[in-house]
Amino acid sequence: KAGVTQTPRYLIKTRGQQVTLSCSPISGHRSVSWYQQTPGQGLQFLFEYFSETQRNKGNFPGRFSGRQFSNSRSEMNVSTLELGDSALYLCASSYRAGADGELFFGEGSRLTVL
């Protein structure tokens, strides 16, 4: 069974640009969550999608957005990039919505903003 796939794995952008990250969940999983990992901050919850609907959103500015498609694949977008957006962005999928069960993480997309 294929795991969670995130693309791209690494990318470099400059301030002011925008970026789109993609996540393909484990087959059969309908919930996709996004987390930001920065040194010392752990994993900060961005948002969760279940059946194409955003169920929950973390405390991030509106520059961070996402969506989920009918095949459960998800994308997150960050507009007007800032230096502080440099981080590892992790996608996690699960069969059930919310925090009801284990999360399966992808390897992450490492974003560097110059």
Next chain:
Amino acid sequence: DQQVKQNSPSLSVQEGRISILNCDYTNSMFDYFLWYKKYPAEGPTFLISISSIKDKNEDGRFTVFLNKSAKHLSLHIVPSQPGDSAVYFCAASASGFNKFYFGSGTKLNVKP
């Protein structure tokens, strides 16, 4: 607000000895806790979980202890192996919550 805290950013242990990683939480409604392990350039992988109806859960070399009155949980690894060197995150949630709250992680180094 950091509702889940891992106050030790790093821990160094000799191979064969016990590793104890600690995690504190502030929200008394949390009733489900997980530990994840993360190697560099990889995503976190699930290690072990515990629900609040238990105070201990064991899986091989890994045991998680939950002290609800102290709002504290710990992960014991016995015996520690060099392959256990990784960052360990604890996470917490509750029935009806829509997300997990993660700690900032503890980097474990097991020396041969």
